[in-house]
Amino acid sequence: MSNPVTLPEQETDTQQKTRFAPRYHVVLLNDDDHSFEYVIFMMKKLFNHSEVRGFEIAQTVHLKGRAIVWTGALEVAELKRDQIHDFGPDPLIPRCKGSMSAELEPAE
Numbered sequence: 001m002s003n004p005v006t007l008p009e010q011e012t013d014t015q016q017k018t019r020f021a022p023r024y025h026v027v028l029l030n031d032d033d034h035s036f037e038y039v040i041f042m043m044k045k046l047f048n049h050s051e052v053r054g055f056e057i058a059q060t061v062h063l064k065g066r067a068i069v070w071t072g073a074l075e076v077a078e079l080k081r082d083q084i085h086d087f088g089p090d091p092l093i094p095r096c097k098g099s100m101s102a103e104l105e106p107a108e
Contacts, residue, residue, distance in 0.1 A: 021073055021074070022074065022106060022107075023071055023072055023073065023106075023107040024071065024072070024073070024074050024077040024104045024105065024106055024107055025068045025070070025071050025077070025104065025105050025106075025107050026068070026069050026070040026071070026077050026080045026081050026084070026102055026104060027066050027067065027068055027069070027102060027103050027104070027105055028057065028061050028066065028067050028068075028069045028084065028100060028101075028102050029061070029065070029066050029100065029101040029102060029103065030061045030062060030064075030065045030066065031100060031101065033089075033090065033093055033095060033096040033097070034090045034093065034096060034100050035090055035092045035093055036055065036058040036059075036062070037092060038090040038092060038093075038100075039054060039057060039058035039061065039100070040054035040055055040057075040058055041054070042054075042084065042087050042100070043057050043058075043069060045087075046080065046083050046084065046087070047069060047070055047080070049069075057069055069084075069102070071107050074104075077104050078104065080102075081102045081103065081104055084099060084100055084101075084102040085099050085100075085101070085102065086099060087099045087100065
C-alpha cells in the first residue's frame with residue numbers, strides 16, 4: 001500500500017474586485033415650449049413613470065431648469081436621451097416646433 005502524498009499549500013489570490021460599469025443620468029432640460037401634460041405623457045411613454053412621478057419631474061424641470069429622469073448604463077442612457085430628442089413637438093402649444101432637450105452626466 002502506498003502512502004498518500006501531501007502537496008504544499010499554494011497561496012491563491014481569492015480577493016477579486018468586482019467593478020461595475022459606470023452609470024449615467026439622463027437629464028431633462030427646461031424650455032418654455034412644452035407643457036406639463038407633455039412632460040407627464042413623455043415620462044410615462046418612454047420611462048414607464050407614473051403620472052405622479054411625471055408631474056414631479058415636470059415640476060422639477062420647471063422650477064430648477066433640469067431634472068434627472070433615469071439612471072443606468074451608458075448605452076441605454078444614450079438611447080433614452082435620443083428618444084427624448086425624437087419625441088416630437090407638444091401639440092398643446094402651437095409655437096412648439098420640436099422635442100425637449102436632454103443631456104447625459106455621470107452618476108456619482
